[in-house]
Amino acid sequence: MAGLINAAAVEKPEDYRNIFVYLENRNGELQRPALEMIGVGKRLAEKVHEKLYCVLIGSKVSEMADEAASYGCDVILGAESPDLAEFRTMPYARLVEDFVKREKPNIFLIPATRNGRDLASRIAVSCQAGVTADCTEIDIEEDTRILSANRPTYGESMLAEILCKKHRPQMATARAGIFPVPEKVDGSKCERRIEKVKVDKALLKKEILEFRKKEAIDLTAAKVVVSGGLGLGAPAAFKLVEKLANEMNGVVGASRPTADLGWISRDHQVGQTGQTVRPRLYVACGISGKIQHIMGMKNSENVLSINIDQNAEIFKYSDYVIVDDVNKVLPALTEEIKKYKKAHVKKTVKSSS
């Protein structure tokens, strides 16, 4: 075990080439974090003139490979079996480990989802690699091909840049929801190496007994998110949040305490234990700005916050701040947007006539 802690550095880092990304999928569908990883991987690969390899494990791999290829990648390494429709820790880890040992990638990026973390932590152990977790900025140094992995620390107040100089592959998990989905590319050529595999049932150490669907509201794709916090004062005030969200074609988010108190269902929660969003506009209504919440929204393009407390922490992360009671500001803001939209629509009609 001491050997595990003090694992030897690889002798020739230059033998390790290319960028690996893991494509998260479920029931034969690529998930958004998979596409985010293709985007990041492509950028790194182009920078150092290497190839982007997508690692794809599941049940309908060939179909998913078509989609992955449409975003542009060089090689798809696939393992396919009906028994792999759901993420199963041991067989997935074993297959990914095989790919890594065979292909020796310089870099391996995995989304920091629940399953992605499970996978990444195991690969780091079995392949004796370093892993920088939950990165929000990822880059590569052109000359040294060293990964620059940046992760927030101490409750988002700091950003640490972490390098792994001696071990390969250089692994990182990337916070899901904050990297853009890349554009599709026409006529991308992509080499497919997809194997049909048999799953050794002895590897399945856990049984999945049942699935319970969550009322899933996907906040991550929304262009506008309007979130409510305890500053609303009462659950009924979420109606005001909803009205503003509707007016801007947005969705309703929430801070953790409001979900804890049952003011709104958990699936609206933004933050460390909820969803991570990156909308064009995030509106924080009566949210003080606890770090767990900041984690879920700080990469938003624009942040507007409304809070009666002029020392609210959220203001540090905001572009626009209105200091007043949210219950007064929300209706007025909704009205103002209505007014603006009307005026705007009229103008465009005039100019086109």
Added chain:
Amino acid sequence: MPYQIIVLIKQMPDLELVKPDPSTGVPNVKSVPLRFETLSKHAAEAAVRLKEKYGGKVTGICLGTETAGQAMKEAFAMGVDEGVVITGYQGNNPRFTAGVLAEKIKTIPHDVVLMGNQSADSYTGMLPGMLSAMLGEPLLGNALSVELSDGSAEVLRVMEDRNEKIRGKLPAVISVTQEINEPRLPPVMQILAAGKKPMKMEKAQPGNSFSVVRSNKAPKSERKKQIYEDPSKGIPEVVKAIREAIR
């Protein structure tokens, strides 16, 4: 049937007090007091509830600093029975932490190893999987509830878009979510009794790191931070400013 339960305890700095040094931008972590980390507190609560339900014993293990005994005593007050404090924590370095903890866990007979799914200060989420791999025990991760029976654990776990009920054989590693419970506030008598529970102090062998931290500084804020104290003026201006975003 009684169970032998291990719970992993962590210390963390009080995040509200971590501030960047104005001249260097480097956080002042060393001068900030450490407290019982949030997620591991939930894990301790879960461990004690399992003991109360099924019988057994809860052993706390903490890889921390010289002051980690304080967090362990808090865990004792909650109902943890005995503890091992290992000093020599090397900061946020999951591989090192997992290696030291796995070594220790192997020496203690157990049915369950409980821990938080990601700590509130470094939230790498790497430790449960690494420990599971090093111990060769299944990971039942992100638990919202835990039940034990007949040598196996049934866990309702939280995933991004759904919850799953899963079962795994014991011994198993179980990581808990923050939503699993509300940690108790121990009564005074238990706080007083906590000082008498057995606590071993040990030292970790220093280990190499896989990675180096090149910098750790407050990120430059790129927010505009325009503050409007008069909403009647502020609202129209804000709407103008955000018009592109809501088109």
